Amino acid sequence: MSTPEIIHAHAAPQGFIRKYVFSLDHKVIGIQYYFLALVAVFVGMFLSLLMRIHLVWPTASIPLFGDIKPETYLTLLTMHGTIMVFFVLTTAPQGGFGNYFLPIQIGAPDMAFPVLNMLSFWTTAVAFVVMLAAFFVEGGAPLHGWTGYAPLSAIPSSGPGEQLGADLWILSIAIFCLGSLMGALNFITTVLDMRAKGMTMMRMPLTCWSWFITAILALLAFGVLLAGGILLLMDRNLGTSFFVPAGLSLTGKMIFPAGGFGGDAHFSHAGGSPLLWQHLFWFFGHPEVYIAILPGMGVASQLLSTFSRKPIYGYKAMVYAMLSIGFLGFMVWGHHMFMSGMSPYTAFAFSIMTMAIGVPSAIKTFNWLGTIYKGRIRFQSPMLFAIGFVSLFVSGGLSGPFLAQPVLDIQLHDTYFVPAHFHLIMGVAAIFGIFAGTYYWFPKMFGRMMNETLAQWHFWFSLIGAYAIFMPMHYLGMAGHPRRYSQLTELQYLAPLLPLQKFITYAAVATIAGQFLFLFNFFWSMFKGPKASDNPWESTTLEWTTSTPPPHDNFGGKVPVVNNGPYEYSVPGAARDFVMQTDPPVGSGH
Amino acid sequence: MATFTPTVPGQKATAGQGGGGGSAPPRRGGGGDSNRGSGGGSSNYGERLRRARLGLACGLTPILMLFVSFTSAYVVRKGLPTLDATTNQYVHDWLPVNLPWTLLIVNSLVLILSSLTMELARRDITRQAALAPAARIPGVSLGRERHFPWLSITTVLGVAFLVGQWMAWRALADRGFYVANTPSSSFVYLLTGMHAIHLAGGVIALLAAGAIALLHRPLDNRRIVVDVTAWYWHFMALLWIYVFALLALVR
Numbered sequence: 001m002s003t004p005e006i007i008h009a010h011a012a013p014q015g016f017i018r019k020y021v022f023s024l025d026h027k028v029i030g031i032q033y034y035f036l037a038l039v040a041v042f043v044g045m046f047l048s049l050l051m052r053i054h055l056v057w058p059t060a061s062i063p064l065f066g067d068i069k070p071e072t073y074l075t076l077l078t079m080h081g082t083i084m085v086f087f088v089l090t091t092a093p094q095g096g097f098g099n100y101f102l103p104i105q106i107g108a109p110d111m112a113f114p115v116l117n118m119l120s121f122w123t124t125a126v127a128f129v130v131m132l133a134a135f136f137v138e139g140g141a142p143l144h145g146w147t148g149y150a151p152l153s154a155i156p157s158s159g160p161g162e163q164l165g166a167d168l169w170i171l172s173i174a175i176f177c178l179g180s181l182m183g184a185l186n187f188i189t190t191v192l193d194m195r196a197k198g199m200t201m202m203r204m205p206l207t208c209w210s211w212f213i214t215a216i217l218a219l220l221a222f223g224v225l226l227a228g229g230i231l232l233l234m235d236r237n238l239g240t241s242f243f244v245p246a247g248l249s250l251t252g253k254m255i256f257p258a259g260g261f262g263g264d265a266h267f268s269h270a271g272g273s274p275l276l277w278q279h280l281f282w283f284f285g286h287p288e289v290y291i292a293i294l295p296g297m298g299v300a301s302q303l304l305s306t307f308s309r310k311p312i313y314g315y316k317a318m319v320y321a322m323l324s325i326g327f328l329g330f331m332v333w334g335h336h337m338f339m340s341g342m343s344p345y346t347a348f349a350f351s352i353m354t355m356a357i358g359v360p361s362a363i364k365t366f367n368w369l370g371t372i373y374k375g376r377i378r379f380q381s382p383m384l385f386a387i388g389f390v391s392l393f394v395s396g397g398l399s400g401p402f403l404a405q406p407v408l409d410i411q412l413h414d415t416y417f418v419p420a421h422f423h424l425i426m427g428v429a430a431i432f433g434i435f436a437g438t439y440y441w442f443p444k445m446f447g448r449m450m451n452e453t454l455a456q457w458h459f460w461f462s463l464i465g466a467y468a469i470f471m472p473m474h475y476l477g478m479a480g481h482p483r484r485y486s487q488l489t490e491l492q493y494l495a496p497l498l499p500l501q502k503f504i505t506y507a508a509v510a511t512i513a514g515q516f517l518f519l520f521n522f523f524w525s526m527f528k529g530p531k532a533s534d535n536p537w538e539s540t541t542l543e544w545t546t547s548t549p550p551p552h553d554n555f556g557g558k559v560p561v562v563n564n565g566p567y568e569y570s571v572p573g574a575a576r577d578f579v580m581q582t583d584p585p586v587g588s589g590h
Numbered sequence: 591m592a593t594f595t596p597t598v599p600g601q602k603a604t605a606g607q608g609g610g611g612g613s614a615p616p617r618r619g620g621g622g623d624s625n626r627g628s629g630g631g632s633s634n635y636g637e638r639l640r641r642a643r644l645g646l647a648c649g650l651t652p653i654l655m656l657f658v659s660f661t662s663a664y665v666v667r668k669g670l671p672t673l674d675a676t677t678n679q680y681v682h683d684w685l686p687v688n689l690p691w692t693l694l695i696v697n698s699l700v701l702i703l704s705s706l707t708m709e710l711a712r713r714d715i716t717r718q719a720a721l722a723p724a725a726r727i728p729g730v731s732l733g734r735e736r737h738f739p740w741l742s743i744t745t746v747l748g749v750a751f752l753v754g755q756w757m758a759w760r761a762l763a764d765r766g767f768y769v770a771n772t773p774s775s776s777f778v779y780l781l782t783g784m785h786a787i788h789l790a791g792g793v794i795a796l797l798a799a800g801a802i803a804l805l806h807r808p809l810d811n812r813r814i815v816v817d818v819t820a821w822y823w824h825f826m827a828l829l830w831i832y833v834f835a836l837l838a839l840v841r
Contacts, residue, residue, distance in 0.1 A: 112641050185648040193641045223652030227659035234780065239770035242663065246673040271672030271683050271773055276663055283659075 296433020
């Protein structure tokens with residue numbers, strides 16, 4: 001056996017830059033990802049606050065921001081969606097927690113390719129800067145929505161933010177793709193090749209399975225988005241017509257923008273297909289939903305088992321359910337395009353495949369409930385957020401089968417029903433997964449405990465707030481309230497819905513205020529919280545066997561050997577009510 | 591085909607995959623199950639090689655997805671009618687591109703040849719890596735080894751291919767096919783251009799491998815870089831054959 005120094009390919013770095021900035025240590029990189037997401041989530045939240053204020057008080061002027069014009073509103077929703085989806089929901093659960101805990105949980109000293117790991121973080125950080133830069137160029141940030149639908153996104157003259165701002169937006173997404181692909185490559189190789197002795201695939205914690213499957217989805221999906229982005233940039237800057245159809249009219253004028261290099265007007269900008277963009281985008285976009293939510297599922301599984309002091313109910317079923325959710329996720333992109341004029345037979349096929357995802361989702365929910373059933377539940381803050389995750393996953397998921405039916409989707413498409421659905425399941429549920437992970441792993445990451453009272457207040461604020469914001473949106477949608485409209489106050493038929501919109505805005509302000517409880521608790525605990533023990537939650541997985549916070553090579557020169565499955569709680573005959581993965585073997589394991 | 595299996599004494603036989611002519615990099619390194627000998631992360635060079643190949647296989651997947659996306663866009667666009675704004679009728683505007691066939695065939699041959707020289711470079715360094723422990727035994731001499739500069743030849747051929755592609759684009763422009771003036775030529779530039787960018791990445795990797803050799807880094811490191819670059823290079827050659835076939839057959 002080699003010595004620890006040789007095992008860990010790079011020695012512990014000295015000096016601030018190598019240690020905290022361009023670090024090769026997966027733990028530092030994980031924290032960097034987490035902080036990037038933390039900055040991004042507050043930017044995104046601020047944008048949503050501006051939108052909520054504008055919706056109910058359209059003439060209000062915001063200090064330091066000024067008036068919100070209708071096109072500003074579109075800019076806000078574009079940037080809110082983009083920042084939240086890419087730089088929060090994709091970054092924190094996978095890049096943050098995945099980077100920090102995947103290697104430790106499988107007993108590896110680091111990721112498979114540390115340099116690539118560092119590059120993937122810094123690529124993502126550059127993408128974020130480029131994205132924010134779009135706010136500050138002439139014309140401002142784009143207004144084509146986070147889905148960037150062509151031809152709006154393909155023609156620079158189509159709106160104030162569609163000039164340089166849109167180019168920066170596409171460029172940022174393309175850079176983000178590269179960063180995510182590098183990360184995904186690293187995750188997959190690490191899982192397949194770096195597991196400690198005894199850590200079989202079926203002994204991995206479900207968190208590792210979720211990160212692994214998420215990485216596979218990212219590897220297959222981001223390349224397609226990159227392809228779409230390249231075509232879009234060519235349409236915008238080289239005069240090609242991949243997405244621009246003929247006879248396009250904009251504000252009453254027929255347009256054939258900048259006629260390419262050939263100068264033959266007959267051929268320039270004709271015959272492209274806006275639907276082609278939608279296909280490419282949603283082939284990425286739907287798996288992206290699972291990229292955001294799968295790590296949350298892994299964390300919820302981990303926590304529900306730990307805090308119920310019971311083994312996870314149906315470990316293998318959980319693994320196969322996640323695999324089938326990932327697989328089916330690539331077959332359903334058309335359900336975002338029911339209104340595109342696709343053949344009813346195609347729509348039917350997409351509809352059936354979409355509803356089929358309900359089966360593995362129900363298996364997961366059933367198993368979560370089975371896990372906590374008759375458990376000795378410890379209602380500590382990580383557990384509360386895990387239960388909140390399940391609650392939001394069910395509430396948000398149940399509106400899915402409605403939207404999955406083309407007949408209902410015709411009515412509900414582009415109404416508030418859709419934001420209600422995807423915010424609950426993809427937004428808030430995934431955020432609850434991140435919060436659960438934060439409260440659970442914070443002691444290991446920073447060596448101190450978070451304040452439990454503040455955490456519980458934060459939980460109730462967030463849970464009640466999230467439901468107060470997004471539940472009423474279902475009713476707005478069913479009442480026919482269109483989404484993406486910036487001004488509601490002057491429309492007669494929306495007037496009866498305005499009080500509900502005002503209620504949502506108040507709820508949003510309160511919920512956002514509640515998040516500062518978290519922010520305060522996070523930074524205060526980091527420096528002033530009580531010192532954490534090595535295993536404060538009496539958990540079983542490998543990260544709790546090492547010291548707090550873990551040493552540079554994770555296990556202090558020891559190479560862990562795994563003898564047990566990840567969820568050996570309340571094992572009959574065992575000395576304690578939990579058996580760690582490195583303890584001498586008990587029972588059958590997994 | 592004669593293959594050489596480098597089994598270094600005292601190391602795991604996983605390195606044996608190194609000499610398998612034409613065998614794809616393994617998708618799974620067989621790691622992890624309870625028969626794994628050592629903990630993850632050992633600096634064992636067979637393991638590092640396997641890990642690098644696994645990483646490469648993962649890295650090639652999105653490149654594949656990129657070209658799958660372009661292909662589907664290409665095929666769909668070819669069959670798509672477009673609205674003629676002057677007559678208000680749907681017409682087919684797909685003009686087959688008049689490709690510079692001779693030049694492209696010469697380029698293809700250059701690239702296939704470079705793939706062969708790359709394979710020779712890979713086998714050469716595999717042999718060196720395998721024999722290195724024997725050469726360190728006191729009193730053992732392997733005699734003077736002749737090393738042909740296969741890596742440099744591959745680099746030159748790779749650059750020649752890129753220059754050839756440049757000439758092909760010039761020829762296309764001379765024939766009136768620009769990036770933006772017909773839908774089919776847009777795709778020709780797109781597919782060949784994206785391939786060229788990825789191949790240029792391979793040339794950079796080759797230069798890096800050369801730099802590592804000049805810096806006298808350990809042989810093991812060099813071998814891993816050359817091996818991974820070789821598989822990438824072969825993938826690029828296959829990708830070019832695919833792109834060429836697509837442009838030739840689906841017009």
